[in-house]
Amino acid sequence: xxxxxxxxxxxxxxxxxxxxxxxxxxxxxxxxxxxxxxxxxxxxxxxxxxxxxxxxxxxxxxxxxxxxxxxxxxxxxxxxxxxxxxxxxxxxxxxxxxxxxxxxxxxxxxxxxxxxxxxxxxxxxxxxxxxxxxxxxxx
Amino acid sequence: xxxxxxxxxxxxxxxxxxxxxxxxxxxxxxxxxxxxxxxxxxxxxxxxxxxxxxxxxxxxxxxxxxxxxxxxxxxxxxxxxxxxxxxxxxxxxxxxxxxxxxxxxxxxxxxxxxxxxxxxxxxxxxxxxxxxxxxxxxx
DNA sequence: GTATATGCAAACCGTTTGCATGGCT
DNA sequence: AGCCATGCAAACGGTTTGCATATAC
Numbered sequence: 001x002x003x004x005x006x007x008x009x010x011x012x013x014x015x016x017x018x019x020x021x022x023x024x025x026x027x028x029x030x031x032x033x034x035x036x037x038x039x040x041x042x043x044x045x046x047x048x049x050x051x052x053x054x055x056x057x058x059x060x061x062x063x064x065x066x067x068x069x070x071x072x073x074x075x076x077x078x079x080x081x082x083x084x085x086x087x088x089x090x091x092x093x094x095x096x097x098x099x100x101x102x103x104x105x106x107x108x109x110x111x112x113x114x115x116x117x118x119x120x121x122x123x124x125x126x127x128x129x130x131x132x133x134x135x136x137x138x139x
Numbered sequence: 140x141x142x143x144x145x146x147x148x149x150x151x152x153x154x155x156x157x158x159x160x161x162x163x164x165x166x167x168x169x170x171x172x173x174x175x176x177x178x179x180x181x182x183x184x185x186x187x188x189x190x191x192x193x194x195x196x197x198x199x200x201x202x203x204x205x206x207x208x209x210x211x212x213x214x215x216x217x218x219x220x221x222x223x224x225x226x227x228x229x230x231x232x233x234x235x236x237x238x239x240x241x242x243x244x245x246x247x248x249x250x251x252x253x254x255x256x257x258x259x260x261x262x263x264x265x266x267x268x269x270x271x272x273x274x275x276x277x278x
Numbered sequence: 279g280t281a282t283a284t285g286c287a288a289a290c291c292g293t294t295t296g297c298a299t300g301g302c303t
Numbered sequence: 304a305g306c307c308a309t310g311c312a313a314a315c316g317g318t319t320t321g322c323a324t325a326t327a328c
Contacts, residue, residue, distance in 0.1 A: 019302060059311075083220075099266060108258070124275065160282095198319080203284095290319070291316105293314105
């Protein structure tokens, strides 16, 4: 791990006033260590941390992902009823979901033009707009 | 129940070559008996069937909703990781999701203009585009 | 008569929680 | 020292499944 990787992860945690514990640093590094955006599931992130040689319990992965979420560092994306996905990019943007293997990736937001949004009922405001483009293999 | 209600439900099942059992007719009637579109959860539909005096087991509600889905009579909508929603309207259209109570309703599709969609990667085609506008109470 | 649908209860699986231990400041 | 994070295992809740019974055709 390069020094920049560690520093980026530390600052990311510091930004949200989260104590830089070994486990959080490990997960933060896996999430944003290289400055790229990522979409992970709890199981997937846990597997990655084990593969990286860091010992983090599955429960801690869940608790930590939730903590990151509440701190606004990541966002949950609902695309599959059976799994939760977390996105390191926190602004509203469209996603591609590969039905074949359950992979989630960012779609090019610039290509997505929502000219008009349905008017929210009175008394309500838009919290978030989720756009998921589900993809299947072309035959 | 009016005769039209029963006939509509029967034809709806017949359209998909599904045997008109008592349970299926009951659920079909609750879903499309009045010709309106509906968004239900398995638990909600089960409660409705019990309230209507029809005895249908929860397992059968699940199996039946799945069967209706596979037959193309309804579509599953993923908006909440903890529950599955089913929509009697089967074309792509935007939804309003009330975070406060988990209600799902159709948004006015005419007001929703997607001028451009992100280009799918080569080898893949768009299976479905889910648009969920999450609403929160305005303070 | 044969294939299929139903009901029950148990299994399932991702996620959450209680509580004792350990680490950060 | 005090508060907070971690880990384990048990609990949880929605959904699925195996199997015996009942129903449609």
